[in-house]
Amino acid sequence: MPAVGTSARRYEGPEKLSGRALYLDDHDIPGCLFGVTLRSEIPRGRIKNVVFDRAFPWSECVVATAEDIPTNIVALIEDDQPLLADGIVRHALEPIALIAHESREKAYEALRFVRVEYEELPPVLTIEDSLSRREILYGSDNVFKRYLVRRGDVEKGLRESPVVVEGEYRVPHQEQAYIENNAMAAWWKDGALTVMGSLQCPYYVHKAMKKLFGLSDGQVRVIQATTGGGFGGKEEYPNMIGGHAAALARKAGRPVKIVYDRSEDMAATTKRHPAIVRHRTGLSRDGRLIAQDIQVLMDGGAYVTLSPVVLSRGTIHAPGPYECPNVRVDASVLATNTPPNGAFRGFGAPQTLFAAELHWEKIAAATGIDSLSLRRKNAFREGSVTATGQVLKESVGAREVLDLAVGKSGYLKKRSSYKRWNRDPKKPCWKGIGLALVHHGGGFTGSGEVYLASRAAVSIGRDGLVRVLAASTEIGQGTNTLFSQIVADALGLPRDLVAIENPDTAKVPDSGPTVASRTCMVVGGLLRRAADDLRSALLEAAGGSIPQSRSKLRQAAVRLCAGEKERRFEASYEPPAGVHWDDKSYSGDAYAVYSYAAVAADIEVDKTSFEVRVRKITTAQDIGRAINPLLAAGQVTGGTAQAVGWALYENVVMKNGRMTNPQLTNYIIPTALDTPPMDVILVEKPFSGGPFGAKGVGELPMDVPAPAIAAAVHQATGILIPELPLIPETLHRYHDQTQRQR
Amino acid sequence: MEFLRPRSVREALETFQKTPGALALAGGTDFMVGWNMGLLNGKTVVDLSRIAEWKGIEAGKTGVRIGSLVTHAELQRHPLIRREFPLLVEACALIGAIAIQNRGTIGGNIANASPAADTFPSLAVYEAVVHTASPQGRRAIPFLGIFAGPKKTHLRPGELIEAIEIPYARPRPSAAYFRKVGTRAAQALSKTVAAGLLWLSRGKTVAESRFALGSVAPTIRRARKAEDYLRGRKLTAETVGRAMDLVEAEIAPIDDVRSTAAYRFAVSKNLLKEFLECRPR
Amino acid sequence: MIKLNVNGKRRSFSGPLFKRLIDVLREDFRLTGTKEGCGEGECGACTVFLDGEPVNSCLIPVAHAEGRKVETIESLANAKKLGVMQEAFLKRGGAQCGICTPGMVMTAEYWRRVGGSPEPEAIRNVLAGNLCRCTGYQHIVDSVIEALGRRRKKARGQKA
Structure with missing residues (x-):
């Protein structure tokens, strides 16, 4: 009996369910020391002095600083990030020194006996601040990377459009909040290094270790321990922690384990890039797209890390899954003095797709055509050409997922019954149902897979x-x-x-x-x-x-x-035949294929507390062949819950470049009661280039719920709130403003 | 770090006399967070969990006496508490989740004096009395009188909470209201939490009302001015509106990582409105 | 020194009485199935039973377990066979990365033992103290319903 297409049981399920699976901190490594990290308290400045208080018995510890690192660079895309700050700090919580001790408690205690003296420099903390170029942090203009996608003539298209709709949308940080915090261990033997840990990309760590310590391929071994969630958060940061553990182990001559606690993990490690996205959209009177002029600005944080690739995906997905003859996407990621932002499920696409999808609500208001009809008019079909000039030859499920989500959710009926409900001032809540439709490219962008080989x-x-x-x-x-x-x-x-x-x-x-x-x-x-x-x-x-x-x-x-x-x-890897990409003009076949998803979000807003409660999510997702339908559905429900969190609860509060709520008590991720029941429909439009017809599914579910929820809130309250998260405080603020204006 | 474990009230009081500045540990649900953060290094901890005298619930003629070490889970299960003090049961069911409710104690919650404590509005409208013991003797303190500020009480050094006495609400109230507006549906800290009791006389006139709010001032607040205003009045859109305005003057919410002052003002008023309209959610 | 019963075995512990129960289980008894996710009783990954009731082992000094029965995830399965709740999680996709799983399964197992309601809303309520970032909870709820359903079927079968 074939296994593909069945909900075969999780391979490592019995180990995980019985508690036998060994995560990094479960490994008993003989002679292991525990490492901790001394971090910057300020967002930007020169380190004048690091003072180790003599009241602490330092002889019990091993201490490592920048001087102990042979090549003080964490290798990734650019070589701008040091493993330990050397003379200058560029963000709060930047690692400055490392301490290892036999006892975990003593290691933490030691941190209290180190004082860093700084000469503070004026920090750049926001996208606007960085754009102002008041302070230059990177290159000549603070721009880590800029992309320009062009199709047709956008200015001409806008001039000739009878309807032009403008909008600005803002999306915030999001913390991955895997339940297992980052954890790495390292040990040396005969000049060779072994690193073990909670990580997504063993060969990224491998490459980083070679550079840091001047080692050959054979001198570094990287082993993945059972990993308690990643979502992108363990894509590149393990390079840093692995390097820290290795540096301490090298100096100590003993294994060293570094396990972050929740606060440190939340405050110091990477998050989703905040973004500002501006749309200027030209349409015909009957709602056909003529021109899309889109500007994307992302906050990259203090070092380049993965920002160029996050921006790339955000750029390519920015127009949404719609055909438009004239498109310009002008996208930049900027340097700020905040902890570097990084990979998080969706990787730039949720940010730009939130704007693209919520913008339909604005267009609907301007044209008097509902957003469902507008989407149906413009959505990709086989043969459509994307903004990068890619012809979509096969496996295009955009219209199918939209129709299924609409049909299964009772969208049209609810849309009109909620309209009536909301007119009654005696009702304790407002109701709304909202839609979104997205696409997500599978695999690396453009020639990425070719380079990866x-x-x-x-x-x-x-x-x-x-x-x-x-x-x-x-x-x-x-x-x-x-x-x-x-x-x-x-x-x-x-x-x-x-x-x-x-x-x-x-x-x-x-x-x-x-x-x-x-x-x-x-x-x-x-x-x-x-x-x-x-x-x-x-x-x-x-x-x-x-x-x-x-x-x-x-x-x-x-x-x-x-x-x-x-x-x-x-x-x-061999690229599929007939796939072409040009990095210079940023045009061509951006991905071998796209997956598609639509969501109908059914919500209520409490009139007493302004809390939004999602009653139900109906989602259809075209992922090609589902190799394992249960696991595929699990990706959809999990990604949806993270998106519900991003839309409604998760609020990274930054103050002076530092997260002030780095605890699970105050950074709110959804519980079982906050997460709605979900109706998941898998649409299987096979892709000839995937195994058994499979396409990507991991990130797609993260892209789609947030704009659908915001659209539903729009119907419920009559207010289009162009920002996230839609916490009650934000709803109340907008509601209050609207009341005052009336 | 010293860890002392008295077995009786007398032993406990002596322990505190001998070690001034020692910290009292009950269920540990808040206390241990401090331990995990390294805030208790070098401190002396007195574990009260072995004091059997403080673990019972006794029904009296005019009220119930709840030992300070009774857990939030035990309160929810107790038939008399469920019958007489539904607002306390509702509050206990929303403290963290089941694992927290199994450990956290009513006395520990009071001694901890968090402005956001979920049981406080209920205890305030039931007009509970806190019984304490100290080397100087025992005393009874009205519930609202025990709090001095955020995380601060008027308990004297070495004075320990023995029990909470709650009088039965007689005559039985016409309506009872509890609502927690938290950071999420469950396992949440409150942004605003409210409890109310309402007695109506014939003709829908307010005979008495009690309304209390948490998380909107340094300590739990009773809405005295609104309560006084409503006495003898009919509930109309106008009187409810006036009461809402009066509540605004009695609270002093702040912006913090969990919410904003503006939001807490608005929600506090809305909660009073919801309470007075007796509107089912 | 204190004595306690862990997974049916008598154990003694002679270290500091204020050591957290989770650390004693993991470090002293090498029962690493119990996980730490936050250290503040928020995520529930450290859930164990104390005298049959679910508690956060990161918030309990080991002294509070003196003379009491502690049960951890390791007690639910034997070398050959998973427990009913674990089997249901395997079948219904209730575990993904697995780090919240031991705590989640313990709370769910408590619900099964006390004869809890199979209504999704009731299950979601009892699991609200166990955060999961992978599943969106839907398959966890399905898993618990599955396990409770088995109990019901079994009960019906016995009656017949």
Whole structure:
């Protein structure tokens, strides 16, 4: 029976459910010290002096500073971020020094005996502040990266449009809030370094360690421990923490473990980029798009980190899943003196799609045409051309997901019954239902996958064990299970004969980072090809049919291995035929394929407290073939809940460049009672370039609920609030202003 | 760090006499957060959890006496409390979630004196009395009289809360109201929390009303001016509106990481309105 | 020194009495199934039973467990077989990254043992002290309903 398409049980589920799975802090590492980080208290300044108070017994500790790092650079896109601040701090909570001690309590206590003396410099804390160029933090203009996407002639299009609608939208930070805080350990032996931890991208850490300590490929080994959630938050920050643990371990000559507590993790590590998005949209009187002029500004924080790629995805998704002959997207990410922002599920797209989708509400008001009809008029179909000039040749489910979400939610009926309900002043709440439609590209943007040149392998041992070898990590999304399903079916074996090798750079090839909705679609595709090769070899060895039992498989494997311990079949990335991208003009096939999703959000606003309660989310998502429908639905429900959080609860309060509510008590993520029941409809429009027709699903669900909720609040209250989060205080403020104006 | 564990009230009082400045530990739900943050390093802690005398609920003729170590979960389960003090039960059900309710105690909650404590509006409108013990003897303090400010009480050094006495509300109120407006639906801290009792005489005239608000001033507030104004008046849009204005003058909310003063003002008034309109949510 | 019962075994602990129960379980007894997510009783990842009631083990000094029964996630399954609630979570997709799972399963298991309601709203209410960032809770609620349903089926079967 084929495994693909079934809700096969989670591969590592029994370990996780029984408490046997070992997360980093569960590992008992003999002789391990505990490391802590001394961080900057100010957003910008020169370090004059670091004073270690003699009242503390420093001989019990190991201390590392910038001087102890051979090459003080955390390698990523640019080499601008030091592992430890050297003379200058560019954001609050920037690491300055490291302390290790045998006792966790003592290590924390030691921090209280260090004082840093600064010469403060004027900080740049917001996008506007950075744009003003009052202070220059980066290059000549504070711009980390700028992209310009152009199609047609936007100025002409706007001039010729009978209707032009303008809007400005603002979206805030969001904290990943995985429940397992960041945690890494490191140890050295004979000049070689091993790093183990909670991480998404083993080979990112591998590359960073080589640079920091001047090591060769073979001198660094990175092992993933069971990882308690990532959502992008463990994409690149583990490079930093891994480097810290390695620096301390190097000096101590003993293993060192660094496990952040919640406050430190929230305040110091990366978040979703805040953004300002401005739209100027030209339309015909019957609501057809003529021109979209879009400006995107993102707050990158103090170092480049991943900002250029986040901006890239935000830029390409900014027009939404609609065809428009004249488009300009002018996007920049700016430097500020705040902790660097980074990857978070959706990776720039939720920010720009929030603006694109909520803007339809404004257009609906201006044209007198409802937003559903407007979307239906303009949404992508097969053959549509995107803003980057990509022709969408196959697997375009935009209209289908929209119609399904509308139909299943009773959108039209509710829209009119809520209108009546809201007229009655005696009702305790206002009601609303709102829509959104989005697309999300699978895999790296443009030529990204070509540059990555990922490799993945399938091996068979003399013992008959088939192993999946990839650096793609299981972080909850189901990597292990999907890979086992894909490889089992490609081989024609029962799934329990396929094992997944733990991501460990000593054992698995570099299949690229676990990001960008690429694991199933791209790496799954590589594994399918590798498994196909193994299958051919196995068929030959077994005399024409694939053995179905462990013992028969072993016999065939012995023949196949021919004296070797194992046979390994590897596949590397090859771009699909006919895909072209030009980095200079930022045009072409931005992604091999897009996934599509629509949401209808059914909400109530309490008139006493202005609290928004989501009663129901109805969502249809076109993800190509669902390799495992239960896991796919789990991605949808999980991403939806994070988006509900971003829309309604999650408020990073910044003061002087520093988060003032870095606790789960005060940074509010939804509980089971705040998360609505969800009706999830998977739409399977197969993609010829994905394994068994699969497309990406990881990020898509995060893009779509927030604008639908904001549109529903618009219907409920009559107020279009162009910012997030829609906390009761914000609703009250807008409501109060509207009352005053009346 | 010293950790002392008296087994009786007498032992507890002696312990505090011997170690001035020691900190009292009951259920630990707030206390241990401080421990985790390293705020208790070097402090002496007196664990009261073994004092059996403070763990019971006794029904009397005019009211009930609740031992200070009774947990929020126990209060919710107790038949007499459920019958007589539904506003206390509702409040207890919204303190954190079940794991917190199983540990947090009514006495610990009072001693902790958080302006955002969820049980306080209910205890204020039921006009509870706090019984304390100290080496100088025992005393009974009206509930509202115990708070001196955020996280501060008028308890003297070494004076411990033994029990909370709550008189039965007689005659039975015509309406009872509790609502917590928190940071989310559950496992939340309150932005504003309110309780109210209303007695109507014939002809829908207010015989008496009691309304209390938390999280909107340094300590729990009774809306005395609004209560006085409403006495003897019929509930109309006008009188309710006037009462709402009076509430505004009796509270002093602030901007903090959880909410804003402007919002708390508005919601406090709306809560009073909802209470007086007896509108089911 | 204090004595306590952990997962049915008598244990003694002779370290500082103010040590947190979670640290004693993880460090002294090497029961690392219980997780720490926040250290302030907010996330519920550290949920264990104390005399059968769910509590946050990060907020309890070990002294408070003296002479009492502590049960952790490790007590729900034996080497061969998962417990009813764990099996239901596996079938219905209630676990993703797994870090909230031990605490979540413990609270759910409490609900099963006390004969809690299978209504989704009641389940959501009892689980409100256990934060999950992966699942959006829907599959967790489904898992609990599944486990409670099994109990019902079993009860019906016995009657017949």
